[in-house]
Amino acid sequence: xxxxxxKDEACPVARGLSVVGDRWTLLVLRDCFQxxxxxxxxxxxxxxxxxxxxxxxxxxxxxxVLERKLYQERPPRHEYLLTEKGLALxxxxxxxxxxxxxxxxxxxxxxxxxxxxTTGEPVEPLLIxxxxxxxxxxxxxRTRRLD
Amino acid sequence: xxxxxxKDEACPVARGLSVVGDRWTLLVLRDCFQxxxxxxxxxxxxxxxxxxxxxxxxxxxxxxVLERKLYQERPPRHEYLLTEKGLALxxxxxxxxxxxxxxxxxxxxxxxxxxxxTTGEPVEPLLIxxxxxxxxxxxxxRTRRLD
DNA sequence: TCCAGTAAGTTCCTTTTTCGAACGCATTCA
DNA sequence: TGAATGCGTTCGAAAAAGGAACTTACTGGA
Numbered sequence: 001x002x003x004x005x006x007k008d009e010a011c012p013v014a015r016g017l018s019v020v021g022d023r024w025t026l027l028v029l030r031d032c033f034q035x036x037x038x039x040x041x042x043x044x045x046x047x048x049x050x051x052x053x054x055x056x057x058x059x060x061x062x063x064x065v066l067e068r069k070l071y072q073e074r075p076p077r078h079e080y081l082l083t084e085k086g087l088a089l090x091x092x093x094x095x096x097x098x099x100x101x102x103x104x105x106x107x108x109x110x111x112x113x114x115x116x117x118t119t120g121e122p123v124e125p126l127l128i129x130x131x132x133x134x135x136x137x138x139x140x141x142r143t144r145r146l147d
Numbered sequence: 148x149x150x151x152x153x154k155d156e157a158c159p160v161a162r163g164l165s166v167v168g169d170r171w172t173l174l175v176l177r178d179c180f181q182x183x184x185x186x187x188x189x190x191x192x193x194x195x196x197x198x199x200x201x202x203x204x205x206x207x208x209x210x211x212v213l214e215r216k217l218y219q220e221r222p223p224r225h226e227y228l229l230t231e232k233g234l235a236l237x238x239x240x241x242x243x244x245x246x247x248x249x250x251x252x253x254x255x256x257x258x259x260x261x262x263x264x265t266t267g268e269p270v271e272p273l274l275i276x277x278x279x280x281x282x283x284x285x286x287x288x289r290t291r292r293l294d
Numbered sequence: 295t296c297c298a299g300t301a302a303g304t305t306c307c308t309t310t311t312t313c314g315a316a317c318g319c320a321t322t323c324a
Numbered sequence: 325t326g327a328a329t330g331c332g333t334t335c336g337a338a339a340a341a342g343g344a345a346c347t348t349a350c351t352g353g354a
Contacts, residue, residue: 001194003170003341010257013177013240016247021170023150023312030160033285039331047148049313054332063251075320077330085250090285091242091274093160096167097290099239100159103211103232104166110157114283115291116276123288124277127238129263129270136272138180138237143244144262150312170341186302196342201303222349224301 010145019063020089024048028056030093032066032086037079065089091127098125157292166210167236171195175203177240179213179233184226212236238274245272
């Protein structure tokens with residue numbers, strides 16, 4: 001298994017990581033979900049090198065997670081927006097946030113919590129099966145090859 | 148923001164990625180969830196260099212995601228097991244698998260699906276709030292700093 | 295006894311990625 | 325005219341990953 005060929009693997013984890021497994025990529029997407037759209041804003045918030053940022057934005061466009069849209073002519077300026085495919089990554093980020101808040105040391109004083117946008121109440125993400133409503137756990141699941 | 152200092156960031160996405168954001172790390176954990184425990188088995192399945200594998204296993208032990216356990220003396224042999232902290236990453240992997248199956252091209256013939264271990268039926272992961280039962284979406288959530 | 299095999303790394307050297315800072319270009323604003 | 329904005333590209337240095345061989349400590353068979 002080679003890193004540049006992950007996208008052709010049978011395993012969906014490998015295929016997913018071919019898109020979001022690069023260093024910085026998920027942090028770029030985090031900023032997208034927080035409304036960041038412009039090159040320099042990403043760069044300032046992430047402290048990432050401009051070189052790597054340009055590379056990641058390009059790869060995310062190429063695989064359809066971000067869309068590059070002209071928002072001004074003369075001089076031409078573009079902004080980066082999440083596509084439907086990009087928005088669908090939300091549960092991955094939310095699961096990661098929840099795990100980090102539960103299991104990694106919180107910095108003082110500035111923790112961050114997921115809250116409902118309407119009520120402001122804290123939220124506790126739980127993964128269930130849409131059909132049965134049952135929680136999905138390592139024991140309740142397995143993977144199956146379809147040939 | 149520097150890669151080696153992500154663990155001290157206020158943002159939980161950054162802290163999460165300080166653990167699982169490295170190249171190969173989530174693929175190692177995927178194998179753990181599939182019951183792989185030994186160095187050479189990881190190495191064979193991943194095709195990763197032994198050098199990098201040793202590094203990743205060590206980092207995962209250091210942060211408490213994996214536990215290294217003696218399973219034989221003379222010669223001493225160890226196996227790597229998911230801790231509770233490691234098992235808690237399950238929703239991240241499941242969300243990623245679901246996204247990849249929905250949004251990235253399936254290889255033929257060998258796709259892989261999540262199915263219920265008891266019924267064998269396919270499963271459709273959905274992220275909800277444990278309290279309200281409401282689905283969590285980009286629009287229904289925001290992050291809040293607690294100072 | 296000698297040789298092959300197993301398990302879990304380590305060492306060494308090459309190639310790829312990333313870092314960090316500076317530069318380029320087109321335009322607007324003072 | 326000169327500075328600022330926005331979005332990159334370029335370049336040399338440093339860090340990470342790739343690839344193959346080597347080590348150590350046993351077991352089991354010829």
